[in-house]
Amino acid sequence: MRRGKNRKFGKKKRLREALYKSLATALVDRGKIKTTTAKAKSLSAFADKLVTTAKKQNMASRRELAKTFHAKIVKKLVDEIAPKFSERKGGYTRVIRLGQRKSDGAEMSIIEFTQ
Numbered sequence: 001m002r003r004g005k006n007r008k009f010g011k012k013k014r015l016r017e018a019l020y021k022s023l024a025t026a027l028v029d030r031g032k033i034k035t036t037t038a039k040a041k042s043l044s045a046f047a048d049k050l051v052t053t054a055k056k057q058n059m060a061s062r063r064e065l066a067k068t069f070h071a072k073i074v075k076k077l078v079d080e081i082a083p084k085f086s087e088r089k090g091g092y093t094r095v096i097r098l099g100q101r102k103s104d105g106a107e108m109s110i111i112e113f114t115q
Contacts, residue, residue, distance in 0.1 A: 032112030040111040051092045054082035
């Protein structure tokens with residue numbers, strides 16, 4: 001599912017990649033996270049690509065994921081999360097809007113895996 005164009009968040013490429021890496025690590029580790037809607041929508045596309053790579057279940061895909069993520073996260077992604085989506089062709093994440101944050105009025109959301 002397309003969730004809009006890639007956002008820059010006022011950051012340079014390295015910092016944006018680090019942001020996606022940390023959010024994706026938390027999502028894989030916990031199953032769902034609470035973040036701003038813009039970050040959740042961007043993370044959705046990033047996480048869907050990770051699950052698609054993990055679904056291949058071969059050494060090349062594990063090594064591709066290991067370039068970015070810790071071994072514990074790669075193992076959980078390939079062995080636990082990807083098999084749940086073996087019959088599904090996309091849309092592995094869901095974004096649920098929560099409303100505005102009190103402090104600064106930012107739109108908040110929960111992002112989680114669908115199954």
